[in-house]
Amino acid sequence: MRQATTLLRIDTRRRGLLDVTPDVLRWVAAQGMTTGLLTVFCRHTSASLVIQENAAPAVRRDMEAYFDRLAPESGTYEHDDEGPDDMPAHLRTALTGVQLSIPVIDGAPALGTWQGIYLFEHRTSPHRRSLALHLSGE
Template sequence: MTWFQQEIRLRARSKGCFLVHGEILDQVPDIKKIKIGMANFFLQHTSASLMINENCDPDVRDDMSMGLDKIVPETFPYTHTDEGPDDMPGHLKSGIVGVSLNIPITNGRLNLGTWQGIYLCEHRISNSGRRLVVTIQGETK
């Protein structure tokens, strides 16, 4: 059994949901070495999140962002407001959606469904990019 772990950085984005599947895979070539295993993607932030969702139609990403804003509005009377009106809603959305994904690896590829891809849900208007820790465990080819 082999283990790999590395920290990668995703480029800065404004608020919204973004398909980052390719950006992640470009930085994690060790996945190609695994015959069968698991990959954990852990986002080291509290105002962004990770999810797996539709990877084809960009309208899904816009609708997802709109739906999250409806579920967790910035206009709620939050107590934690020191970092701006989008900070506490970002924390809530991150808690609801989550910051970690476990995805099986089969024959050097993430074993996702045909229409599935990894999203970064950015809940803040501005940031300097996001860090992910990627941990891979598996049997090598």
């Protein structure tokens, strides 16, 4: 069994879902493993990861709007060290999660036809995010 790791740097421009699937697929393919398990880990507390619909942009817009309602900036929060979007970002991350485990079959992550891997940026301003990728397999 082999293992490979890397840090994938992602620059975000705003709050919302950013498709990182092409970057992840490229890296997995370059490892030359046909079977294994891919872990994608977001190294932040105000951004998260989701596997979601990759064909209809309305799905992403609806998800973003839902989380805006669920954890609004207008809420009364004790923690606001970095501004009004700080605590809502932490809540959204807690609800969605920071890790994905995806089987690798025939050299590629076994995503469904309409699935993509998204970094969900929960802050309003641009950020440089880091995803740790770990692939274990043969």
